[in-house]
Amino acid sequence: MTSANSQNRGRAQSRSVPTPPTGWVVASYATYLEAQRAVDHLADHDFPVEKVTIVGVDLMQVERVMGRLSWGRVLLSGLMTGVWFGLFIGLMLGIFATEILGPVLFGIIGGGIFGMIGAAISYAATRGQRDFASTSQLVANRYDILCEPDGAEKVRDELYRLGMRPA
Helix, strand or coil: CHHHHHHHHHHHHHHHCCCCCCCEEEEEECCHHHHHHHHHHHHHCCCCHHHEEEEEEEEEEEEEEEEECCHHHHHHHHHHHHHHHHHHHHHHHHHHCCCCHHHHHHHHHHHHHHHHHHHHHHHHHCCCCCCEEEEEEEEEEEEEEEECHHHHHHHHHHHHHCCCCCC
């Protein structure tokens, strides 16, 4: 009974602490969607997908520039963000008020003003060092599907049979 408890404790701990994946590489794909589709096919054909792991290999951070920032764009963006937040707060306050219009208008106007002020302070703090808007994402060069050794051959054969050959 003690060994069963320690095994369960070890499994729970391994889920919370970052650890390298285990298993054999059964397939590699160029995109995450291809790897996801392969695992979905395995699930549809009653394979024990809990033994499968998708691993992104050769990770890189990609920052895509969306456009140039100007004071006008920054203030407009701050205004819109503040208006949405103010609308939400106004509606929440309006639930408890006898009239909903007053709190909603107050929330929209106050949110817009504070949104613009916050955006202006944030943009001014960069001092022209970052005059562009961008989005970042983590991307892998390839996506490997790993499987525990006891099911690796069966999974590899099924992926091949289903036409899910590696890219």
